[in-house]
Amino acid sequence: MLDSFKTLLIIMMRAGSARAIIVVGSVGLTIFLGRSTGAEGLGQFSILQSIIMGAGIIATCGTDLAILKFASGDKETRSKSILIYALKVVAIPLVLIVVVLGIMSEAIYAFFNFSFSTSAWLIFTVAITSYVVLNITSSFLKARTFAFRGSIAEPAIIPIVALVCCITGYYASDFLSLDFIVKSYLAASALALFFSLFSICYSFGKGGLVELNRTEKKAFKHSAQHFFVYNIMGLSQSVGLILIVAAALPPADMGVFKAVERIVVLANVVIMMLNSFIPPKIAHAYQQKDYTKIQHLVDFSCMAGVICFLPVFLICVMFPEAVLSIFGEGFEGGASVLVFMVSAQMFNVATGPMLYLLNMTGHQMIATLILSFVTVVILPAAYYFSHILGLQGAAYSMAALYTVPKLILVFICLRKVKVFPFIGMFKRVLGS
Template sequence: MKSKIEALFDDKEQRHTIINSVLALAIRVLGAFMAFIFNLIIARGLGAEQSGYFFLALAVAMLLSAVSRLGFDNTVLRFTSANAECGYTVKAILNFALKYVLPVASLFTLSTYYVAPWAAENIFNKPGLATSLQFIAPAIVGLSIVFLVAMSLQARHKLIASIPCQNIAHLMLCGAAVVVFSADSASTAALYLSLSLGVTSSFFYWLNIKNLNNNGEKPDPKKLWHSARPNWVIIIMSQAVQWSAPIIIGVFLVAEQVAFFSVAQRIALLTSFILMAVNLVVAPKFSAFHAKGDDVGIRKTALFSVRLLVLSALPIVLFMLLFPEFLMGLFGEEFRQGALILQILVLGQAVNVVTGSVGYLLMMSGHERDMRLVTLISGFGVLISVPVFTKLFGAVGAASATAFFVSLQNLLAVYFVKKRLGFNTLMFWQKI
């Protein structure tokens, strides 16, 4: 046993993966805890109806932000990873993406603001939602910036900054504002979130570009767009799988059902925060190995990371499956109604975890088009099935359809990893 552990740490890449994964996991635990506390503050502070409005408005903002980013998320990650030591190139890649993303995000912000009253009345049949949509509209710009800046930081292994940039700092600021100023409506919480994102996006952009060296050259715009175009479809469809269900529930059901589903979804996503932590470490490695033509390095890192994931996530999955009412009850007694929704969504996320970083494996190794096909299948599957299942079975039906297509997306990605890279991440016990 001791010799195996020593051999594990003798391997430079595995040692780097372990150390950085533990660091990323520690910060992700903090992020998951902050997200949990934020959702707790919103749910208990606003109540089921108002928190339903807030989570519905947030789902709309998240989806529109994903569209606004034009697929540059993983393009920034991939090309910055390959040029991490060239400060001029790092800055040029990020600024190139922002040059196109910000006008699109601003257009969506203005459109959302002016269309909100009509959409609240005619699409969602919830007039009280209008102000929340208007106040959360600026968050589309803020979310677009923090996601791209976080990818740039992640590519340079700046994990201590990358994770707070993406999903800790603005939640802390917004949650603190809701508590300090005793917000009691979804619209006020939405305004605080938009303001928080304005502050954090500006700060982390400055943090990312300061002290960069002048090495490197401008990236080839054609190569960036060649990567971004298929990535755009991937991001839109992936976000559709995650965020379309609350929106569809908001169209067909009352605001309280949106709140139950949204809280259950956010708890279920805690099962995959370990996957997100590992992704922060291995995604840049996959890109760097691919740039060097090191297929053995890609395989070893991928299989080793799946082992870490399975060992780490299994206890969390079991706890959520066994005690769903306890977890949902933390957000208020009425939220216990969402216990079954939570169990269903957890099963979908469990498949997500045990398949490993298959999405990043494909995208970082130049197989974006395979991942695009996978996300098209799962995305359209969700968009077609969730409205039908919601009409027939309510929020439980929406959860079932979502969990199924989350699982299908990852299993299809496993198939393409096997086809393109020659190994199966589900067989994580095989010799590395």
């Protein structure tokens, strides 16, 4: 049975309310950084965030996506067991990564010329642990169809809490240093971790756990391994690109690039809002071999994504200098970069959840191979073009990461799953 567009819209609005809170925090914190510490301070903080995010993705070991696949449509007691097992799987990798980064902290600070003095051990322990636990618990809540709670429990909620701390500190002292912002981010990570654990306990309800048998554990681990490789490729494209660009660009240009990326990432908020409930529904429909429902879900995702992102796209294309001026002085030079990148992101939104579609329908290996190919080709080119063309070269690289894999994925999904963006909608219109 197909969910009506009205039903899907209601679910999306519930997740969207959480996304609205998250985007205020993410963009607001970036604006505070730009205005208080300038482009150079913003560049340093963005590099630190990228290191935390990269370490968190590695430590998660693909269990977040495996939970989305295995816990959707299952009995509550079994889903709880899957969550507990996932937390056990990530415990050792998490400790190892925190220890390695702590040992390398002096070298990391020196290489990126970090000017803040907050303890690296404290940063990596609190922030990375929070990222991993939030990722896993958020996936569990989404798989259990708690769209709003699952969205709020994501790592992306941390900036809104950090923003509140920054605003409080600014009005208390009329001064906002990079060190204070880093400490605010740490406090926000700890609070978000507490909230995530509370959400899980609240959502568990009554009922005991069902011990997973060896076959179920093996299937979960096997799926998590595929998703881990997929996450590593995605990590190379997002975090890897930021770090490569940071190595090639001056700190001030890196700050401008990060400001542009924060605006463009508004589209990711729309994408993540849809991904908070679309992938589990796709996985459930695939288990029932209901390809009509899968096409229906993809059509809705494409249409809703375009409608939600269109106002941001039009404002950025028509008034790029005015948009960048909100970050303070020295950011207006990225206007042409903003127009170029926001156009590439619109294409990304309009083509729907193709990567999730492959992952949720048993084609993880194909998705991984596509991402691997794109990563091997584009990342080395990103350093070259960023070094030669500066900010413009970094924009070309980011745009390529948005568009090239999506083009390939669209045609792979048509061949493997017989699903194509908007085609189901066109058939219904023509049929009527």
